[in-house]
Amino acid sequence: MLQNILDHFQINGVNEGSWTGQQSVISSGSLLEVLSPHNNQPIASIKLTDKQAYQKVVEEAQGAFLKWRNVPAPKRGEIVRQFGHKLREEKEMLSKLVAHEMGKSLQESYGEVQEMIDICDFAVGLSRQLYGLTMHSERPMHRMYEQWHPLGVVGIISAFNFPVAVWSWNSAIAWVCGNVCIWKASEKTPLTALVCQKLIAEILVANQLPQGISCLISGAREVGEWMSEDNRLPLISATGSVPMGKAVGQTVAKRFGKSLLELGGNNAMIITENADLNIAIPAAYFGAIGTSGQRCTSTRRLIVHRSVLEEVISRLVNAYAQITIGDPLDAKTHMGPLVDKLAVESYLAGIDVCKKLGGQMLVEGGRLEADHLKNGCYVTPSIALVDASFPNLQKELFAPLLYIIAYDDLKEAVKIQNDVPQGLSSTIMTTNIREAEYFLSHNGSDCGIANVNIGTSGAEIGGAFGGEKETGGGRESGSDAWRNYMRRQTVTINYSDELPLSQGIKFEL
Ligand code: UN1
Numbered sequence: 001m002l003q004n005i006l007d008h009f010q011i012n013g014v015n016e017g018s019w020t021g022q023q024s025v026i027s028s029g030s031l032l033e034v035l036s037p038h039n040n041q042p043i044a045s046i047k048l049t050d051k052q053a054y055q056k057v058v059e060e061a062q063g064a065f066l067k068w069r070n071v072p073a074p075k076r077g078e079i080v081r082q083f084g085h086k087l088r089e090e091k092e093m094l095s096k097l098v099a100h101e102m103g104k105s106l107q108e109s110y111g112e113v114q115e116m117i118d119i120c121d122f123a124v125g126l127s128r129q130l131y132g133l134t135m136h137s138e139r140p141m142h143r144m145y146e147q148w149h150p151l152g153v154v155g156i157i158s159a160f161n162f163p164v165a166v167w168s169w170n171s172a173i174a175w176v177c178g179n180v181c182i183w184k185a186s187e188k189t190p191l192t193a194l195v196c197q198k199l200i201a202e203i204l205v206a207n208q209l210p211q212g213i214s215c216l217i218s219g220a221r222e223v224g225e226w227m228s229e230d231n232r233l234p235l236i237s238a239t240g241s242v243p244m245g246k247a248v249g250q251t252v253a254k255r256f257g258k259s260l261l262e263l264g265g266n267n268a269m270i271i272t273e274n275a276d277l278n279i280a281i282p283a284a285y286f287g288a289i290g291t292s293g294q295r296c297t298s299t300r301r302l303i304v305h306r307s308v309l310e311e312v313i314s315r316l317v318n319a320y321a322q323i324t325i326g327d328p329l330d331a332k333t334h335m336g337p338l339v340d341k342l343a344v345e346s347y348l349a350g351i352d353v354c355k356k357l358g359g360q361m362l363v364e365g366g367r368l369e370a371d372h373l374k375n376g377c378y379v380t381p382s383i384a385l386v387d388a389s390f391p392n393l394q395k396e397l398f399a400p401l402l403y404i405i406a407y408d409d410l411k412e413a414v415k416i417q418n419d420v421p422q423g424l425s426s427t428i429m430t431t432n433i434r435e436a437e438y439f440l441s442h443n444g445s446d447c448g449i450a451n452v453n454i455g456t457s458g459a460e461i462g463g464a465f466g467g468e469k470e471t472g473g474g475r476e477s478g479s480d481a482w483r484n485y486m487r488r489q490t491v492t493i494n495y496s497d498e499l500p501l502s503q504g505i506k507f508e509l
Pocket of ligand 1: 115161162166239294295296297456457458459460
């Protein structure tokens with residue numbers, strides 16, 4: 001199966017780690033072995049980008065920008081349209097590669113590639129809608145307006161859990177805005193990145209456009225640091241952990257660059273006494289075990305009204321007993337493996353700490369021992385009942401451990417929900433309009449995403465995506481997030497034959 005996918009995309013065993021368009025930049029960097037989370041067998045080796053290759057990539061990108069910014073925005077949209085079309089053609093194979101390399105279920109992998117297609121469609125429309133405002137000048141025969149210009153070379157640092165979609169949110173929008181992109185993919189998922197690079201490069205070639213419009217580099221922390229320190233990259237958009245985001249944000253701020261950060265989540269679902277449990281239970285279930293608990297939007301905390309606590313627990317425990325865990329490429333699988341051995345160790349340690357701190361394990365997960373899966377990074381999920389003061393509620397464990405907390409009063413539930421350092425996604429399950437509106441009011445959720453009667457994960461690309469507090473404050477994807485990829489210029493034009501000064505200042509010669 002894997003060989004079919006690799007042959008289909010013409011990927012061989014060892015690949016250069018730096019690409020500008022179709023051109024692989026020769027790198028003397030060391031080799032990184034990519035293991036499948038399904039069986040820990042090597043899939044391929046990738047050469048890490050060294051400093052010399054990095055410089056070459058940035059220079060290519062800078063050159064490409066000078067040409068690309070002169071292509072009219074709707075024509076840039078046409079290139080993104082072609083890319084979206086290509087993704088439609090390649091959806092099946094690319095999704096399978098995502099499932100194989102990263103470990104998420106095939107259904108969710110299809111969803112991930114669909115997000116790419118959706119953002120391309122969005123960006124195509126946007127390419128004719130990069131609107132600026134006009135203002136009325138206080139001076140006669142003066143005109144004021146604002147316009148938006150591209151930034152230049154945009155650096156994109158993406159995480160393993162959405163190995164392709166998050167790059168596409170950034171790049172599709174950045175491209176229609178007139179920028180070129182350098183992508184540092186996660187070192188855990190370099191193959192899917194390589195395939196995306198090949199697909200966009202084919203389109204650039206077919207349209208005789210400079211290859212540096214899309215560049216790919218590989219590596220770990222060091223490469224991210226080169227990008228963050230690099231004055232030639234006016235914007236760094238980074239998705240990943242809070243410590244990574246802090247390092248990127250501080251380094252970029254030191255040089256007055258812009259950063260767009262999408263970091264950890266610690267997302268809660270409030271289930272009120274008026275919830276429709278036929279909706280709430282499957283939403284909590286998918287939110288907690290989807291992508292094996294490795295979405296930044298995963299549901300980590302269920303805050304449940306005491307009157308329905310018993311029923312929620314019994315239905316959820318029952319649902320957990322029916323989870324199909326296995327090969328992500330099997331279409332019936334609900335939950336694939338964690339991404340790597342390290343993730344398994346961190347999950348097991350998380351369960352241990354939870355028990356030591358007094359968490360009551362309602363479902364105690366651990367390593368999955370099934371014979372045919374024992375070589376992979378497979379685990380079973382957990383549910384723990386804890387108090388609101390439980391210290392680990394403050395931490396994001398990137399794994400399928402769901403905490404349940406009981407509450408008596410909605411204000412208390414919202415307080416529990418907001419009382420964590422992160423602020424990405426949140427949701428309330430209720431059929432009561434007063435409860436829903438309170439949750440959505442300024443007294444309610446403090447997160448970037450607030451839902452009613454749907455889960456915390458699975459945001460649509462049309463909305464701005466991101467969160468507050470330690471989540472980093474950035475907004476990617478839909479709505480007016482495109483403004484992050486452009487610089488605003490305020491223009492005032494005097495078409496009179498006098499020079500009146502603003503604020504009525506008199507200055508006679
Ligand atoms: C992420 O986990 O980094 O809302 C992104 C969701 C997906 C994107 C998640 N559309 O769950």
